[in-house]
Amino acid sequence: MKPVIFHVDLDAFFVAVERVVDPSLIGKPVVVGGSPDGRGVVTSASYEARVFGVRSAMSAAVAKRLCPEAVFVRGSRHLYGKFSRQFMDVLRDFSPLVQPASIDEAYMDMTGTDRLFGPPVEAATKIRSRVTNEVQLTASIGIGESKLVAKVASNVAKPNGVHEVPAGASAAFFAPMPLRALPGIGPKAEKGLRMLGIKTLGQLARFEIGPLRRSLGVNHAESIQRRARGIGSAELSIGQGAKSISAETTFGEDSDDMDFLSGTLQKLSERVGVRLRKSGKFARSVSLKLRYHDWETISRQVTLPAPADGDATITTAGRELLRKAMTKRKAKVRLVGVGVGNLTEQVGQMSLLEDVASSGPGGLDSRLSGTMDKIRTRFGHDAIQRGQSQAKKRE
DNA sequence: TCTGGGGTCCTAGGACCC
DNA sequence: TCTGGGGTCCTAGGACCC
Secondary structure (H helix, E strand, O other): OOOOEEEEEEOOHHHHHHHHHOHHHOOOOEEEEOOOOOOOEEEEEOHHHHOOOOOOOOEHHHHHHHOOOOEEEOOOHHHHHHHHHHHHHHHHOOOOOEEEEEOOEEEEEOOOOHHHHOOHHHHHHHHHHHHHHHHOOOEEEEEEOOHHHHHHHHHHHOOOOEEEOOOOOHHHHHOOOEHHHOOOOOHHHHHHHHHOOOOEHHHHHHOOHHHHHHHHOHHHHHHHHHHHOOOOOOOOOOOOOOOOEEEEEEEEEEEOOHHHHHHHHHHHHHHHHHHHHHHOOEEEEEEEEEEEOOOOEEEEEEEEEEEEOOHHHHHHHHHHHHHHHHHHOOOOEEEEEEEEEOOEOOOOOOOOOOOOOOOOOOOHHHHHHHHHHHHHHHHOHHHOOOHHHOOOOOO
């Protein structure tokens, strides 16, 4: 049986949620994102704002210049998470195979559901009306024989529509499209391909592999060309959870004050730690990210002696990386970030020789952090703080 | 115009082991 | 005293996506 994959994508998600909460925003140009007076960028713009050229990822200051009458909204992760969960729950009523791809989109394997919901387009209509009724948001759905085709099709369907690409018609569907329509071709790849005279996916699909390899690298060239021909996987990956967890912040003003940087790093580490413990996993590595005033961005990583989930372990490792990095390049910094990676589900057998009393799983740091999580859940995040972060409150 | 925050995947080099 | 080849782990950086 030919696979039937849906890609379901909420329309202008952040803006749409803000309008559910505050209906006075309906019909106005709305920009969700950072402050236009500081270093904010646009996360999402309503269609009314897009008319003025406002796009996501552009600086909020520029957006304001393009569209002075736009309403700027800060946005709340928490709120978006709530809507996202409701949305995913609706999808799971239609198929057990749902793969969330981000906060506002998911793939569904709808193969063989005809008898339950009718042919694909009819099923898509049912899903969309349930999303509208229960989550108060509109969704667009792309239907194809692979995740790749479904994803591109949902973009064609936008806003508030359905687009089906029949099995076997994928290559023809892609052929006239511009390069950037293919997920995986960004600004760099587009530039390289344009220099070869390639403008459409059809041209890319037929192009000689030799020059493509020289432009994109051997592996990338072959995978991009395969995708341009409409060939993609229909396999959904379900329920693996995050592979890394990180938190970062950009300062209002660049700083090279070690006390300040170190204090910020501790707060970020605690935020990461809370999410890590919530996931039930343990980290085998800790990473630091620094962006200097001149936009040079570095990352440094260490592997921990044993998997850990405690705040102090993350903070200590991050501090050590920070100290080394700032010794090597002492310049003002605009962004600092901390992350954990190589997450493991289970804790291996601990060697008796290993000193894990303080940092390891079930060790002092892990248990203390867990206790702090419980207190924070009951009384709020600021109810309790570990030693050193109190003196350094100056964000 | 001046660039957020959260992720994923890939590449490439060096260390280390057999 | 002139050095192979394969595999795995670790680290750094970059492209890309939402």
